[in-house]
Structures are given as C-alpha cells and as structure tokens.
Amino acid sequence: MFKIKATERMKEIMGNYFRSLESGEKKIAWCTSVGPAELLRSFGFEVYFPENHGALLGATRTAMDYIPEAVKCGYSGHVCSYTTADIGAFLKNSSPLQTHYGLKGAPRPDLIVYNTNQCREVEDWFQFYADHFQCPIAGIHPPRHLDEVSSDEVALVIRQFQKMIPLCERASGQKFDPDRFRETVRLSKEATLLWQKALKTSAADTPPLSFFDGTIHMGPIVVLRGSQLAKDYYALLLAELEDKVCDGEGFVPKVRSRIFWDGMPVWGKLRMLSELFAANGAAVVASTYCSSWVFDQFDENDPWASTARAYTEIFINRSENAKMRMLNDWFREYKIDGIIYHDSKTCFNNSNSRFGMPQRLRERSGIPALVVEGDLCDLRFFSEGQSITKIETFLEQLETNKTYV
Numbered sequence: 565m566f567k568i569k570a571t572e573r574m575k576e577i578m579g580n581y582f583r584s585l586e587s588g589e590k591k592i593a594w595c596t597s598v599g600p601a602e603l604l605r606s607f608g609f610e611v612y613f614p615e616n617h618g619a620l621l622g623a624t625r626t627a628m629d630y631i632p633e634a635v636k637c638g639y640s641g642h643v644c645s646y647t648t649a650d651i652g653a654f655l656k657n658s659s660p661l662q663t664h665y666g667l668k669g670a671p672r673p674d675l676i677v678y679n680t681n682q683c684r685e686v687e688d689w690f691q692f693y694a695d696h697f698q699c700p701i702a703g704i705h706p707p708r709h710l711d712e713v714s715s716d717e718v719a720l721v722i723r724q725f726q727k728m729i730p731l732c733e734r735a736s737g738q739k740f741d742p743d744r745f746r747e748t749v750r751l752s753k754e755a756t757l758l759w760q761k762a763l764k765t766s767a768a769d770t771p772p773l774s775f776f777d778g779t780i781h782m783g784p785i786v787v788l789r790g791s792q793l794a795k796d797y798y799a800l801l802l803a804e805l806e807d808k809v810c811d812g813e814g815f816v817p818k819v820r821s822r823i824f825w826d827g828m829p830v831w832g833k834l835r836m837l838s839e840l841f842a843a844n845g846a847a848v849v850a851s852t853y854c855s856s857w858v859f860d861q862f863d864e865n866d867p868w869a870s871t872a873r874a875y876t877e878i879f880i881n882r883s884e885n886a887k888m889r890m891l892n893d894w895f896r897e898y899k900i901d902g903i904i905y906h907d908s909k910t911c912f913n914n915s916n917s918r919f920g921m922p923q924r925l926r927e928r929s930g931i932p933a934l935v936v937e938g939d940l941c942d943l944r945f946f947s948e949g950q951s952i953t954k955i956e957t958f959l960e961q962l963e964t965n966k967t968y969v
C-alpha cells in the first residue's frame with residue numbers, strides 16, 4: 565500500500581509545535597497564514613495561525629458544532645467558515661487542540677497581525693480577538709488583484725511592514741535585529757524551495773504526492789517557516805518523494821488522468837475525495853492551494869523587498885489574467901488533463917469559478933473544467949452524492965476524449 569513514511573515525523577513536529585505554544589517560553593504572535601511570519605519570528609515570537617486551527621476544525625468535522633455559536637453573535641453563516649468555526653470554538657472553549665494535543669485552547673496572543681492579501685475577512689476575524697484580549701493589532705493592506713506587481717506596490721508594502729517594528733518591539737521586548745531577520749528569511753526561503761521541489765515531484769509519470777496528501781504535509785511550511793525544523797522536514801520529505809519517483813512508485817498505480825485542483829480543500833472530505841479519484845485512476849497532482857506557500861522570491865540579501873513582493877504576488881491576490889497565466893504554466897508543467905474548481909460557498913476569495921474564468925481558461929488552454937460546489941469547513945454546503953456523480957462523469961469524459969484524440 566502506498567505510504568509516505570515522513571508523515572510520522574510531520575505529526576511529531578506539528579505536535580511539538582502546538583505544545584510549544586503553551587510552554588510560556590516565548591511571546592506569542594498570531595498571524596494570517598500568508599502574513600509576514602518571518603518578521604514576527606525574527607523578534608523571537610512563536611507564531612500561531614488561526615487559519616490552521618480552522619483547517620483542523622474542518623478536518624476533524626467539528627466545525628459544524630461551532631459555527632452556530634458564532635452565528636448567534638452576529639457572524640453570518642455565509643462568511644468564511646474558518647472564521648465562524650474558529651470564533652465559535654473559542655466561545656465554546658472547545659477545540660481539537662485540547663483533545664489532540666492537551667492544550668487549554670488557542671494560546672493567548674501578545675500581538676495580532678493580519679494581511680489582507682488573501683481577503684478582508686481576516687481583518688474582522690482577527691479584530692474579534694484583539695478586542696477580546698485587549699491585544700495590540702496590526703494590519704497589512706497591500707494593493708489587490710494586480711496583473712503585475714511593480715516596485716511602487718512593493719515599496720508601499722515595505723513601509724507597512726516597517727511600521728510594525730515599534731509594535732513588535734514593544735510586544736516582544738526585543739529590539740529589531742536586521743541580521744536575525746535576514747537569517748529567518750534565509751531559512752524560510754530554503755524551506756519553501758524544498759516544499760516547491762516536493763510538489764514538483766508529482767510532475768513525474770508516477771506522481772508520489774497527491775493534492776490530498778499535500779494538504780497534510782504543508783503543515784510545517786505554514787506554521788514553522790523561518791525555522792530550521794521546517795527546512796529539515798522538507799529535506800526529509802523531498803528525499804523520500806524523489807526515491808519514490810526513481811522506483812516508479814506513485815499514489816495511483818496506473819494513472820489514467822492527471823487533475824489540477826483549484827480552490828480550498830473540502831477539509832472534512834479529504835479521504836473520501838482522495839479515494840474517489842484514485843478509484844477512477846485519476847491522480848490529483850497539483851493545486852493552487854498547496855502552491856500558495858511557495859515563496860520563491862524570498863532573498864535574505866534583500867529581505868524587506870523580497871518578502872513584501874512574495875506576499876503581494878501570491879495567486880489569490882492577483883488579477884484574472886495573472887491567475888490564468890499561472891494556471892496555464894502549471895497545466896503544462898504537470899501535464900494536466902482536467903481541472904476541478906472547488907466553488908467554496910463561504911470563501912469567494914479563493915473560488916475562481918464565479919465570473920466565467922473556467923470558460924475563458926478552457927478556451928485559452930483547451931483543458932476541460934468541472935466546478936464542484938462545497939465548502940472548506942461547513943459540510944452542509946457539500947453534497948457527497950452529487951459531487952461523486954459529477955466527478956465520475958467528468959473523469960469518464962476525460963478518458964473518452966483522450967481515447968479519441
């Protein structure tokens with residue numbers, strides 16, 4: 565049976581990370597998942613990511629227990645279900661962090677930082693906690709939806725990053741250290757490049773890393789980037805995946821079609837979807853989601869500009885044209901036969917199927933597309949039966965078309 569051995573090490577690293585949040589050894593900064601984590605880490609903060617908690621609530625299928633609590637407080641059940649599940653869990657003082665890792669709950673923040681490069685929802689979400697904990701909060705508001713990111717935009721984001729320094733100094737009790745910042749960016753870059761290589765192993769004819777496994781193995785690049793631990797982990801994972809490619813060992817033994825997944829994972833249905841695709845000989849080899857933590861612009865010799873640029877150029881923060889260019893490149897690189905767009909009910913920011921892009925991209929690339937409705941955490945918006953029928957029909961059509969080409 566196909567297995568990635570590094571998974572055990574990953575679970576150990578993630579467990580240690582969660583427990584470290586409550587050790588009291590370091591000050592805690594909360595940060596959005598594509599926020600300036602390197603800058604925070606350079607001040608000695610341990611960094612906690614509420615979105616990672618949201619994903620945990622989705623994957624453990626506990627989100628639906630918590631969302632109604634947030635709705636009672638005025639948060640719509642139609643806004644980001646990471647937000648509503650996370651706030652609801654907090655209000656109920658209940659979390660898988662307690663049952664899985666023995667924590668009391670989310671760690672108390674000394675500083676809260678968000679970046680609206682992904683969506684404005686994070687601002688409301690994080691403000692809730694800043695109010696609750698009476699905690700200092702800083703927001704980065706980069707220009708959004710750009711075709712190209714110019715040096716003017718980068719300069720604006722640099723200024724916003726640098727404005728955070730006094731706040732970080734007060735909250736951490738440490739002076740800004742440029743060398744430490746450079747070193748953190750270097751470690752982050754090295755980890756992110758290893759993660760990128762790990763993802764690219766699935767360009768092979770026998771792909772070793774599926775999108776579904778990728779959503780699990782990306783844990784350390786989200787929560788521990790800028791640390792030696794993350795870098796070491798991705799070196800270990802990459803070595804194993806490269807061995808698998810050499811041995812011709814892929815997660816689908818005989819690949820009949822190669823699929824790209826766009827949008828958020830359906831966290832509570834990862835296994836079901838993974839098995840569905842595999843049973844149909846379809847390898848989901850690449851995704852916008854897992855690629856979102858590849859920051860190949862990072863450069864320790866130019867830490868401000870390179871981090872400002874990398875965090876502003878992410879896929880979710882780009883124009884439709886830029887997104888189509890990136891998708892086209894991925895289609896070629898991973899030899900994609902079809903793309904699935906997850907239209908996530910509560911995250912329109914990371915759903916790219918609502919304004920005709922699938923049709924336009926299909927015309928441009930010739931790659932067939934399917935839209936699947938669902939949600940990242942709230943499974944009331946996901947119909948399993950309907951999704952299975954749609955996906956199986958799509959995969960059959962892909963094979964038929966291939967046969968007659």
Ligand code: SF4
Nearest residue numbers: 644682683685911913
């Ligand atoms: S990008 Fe989507 S899932 Fe992520 S925080 Fe924003 S609204 Fe929520």
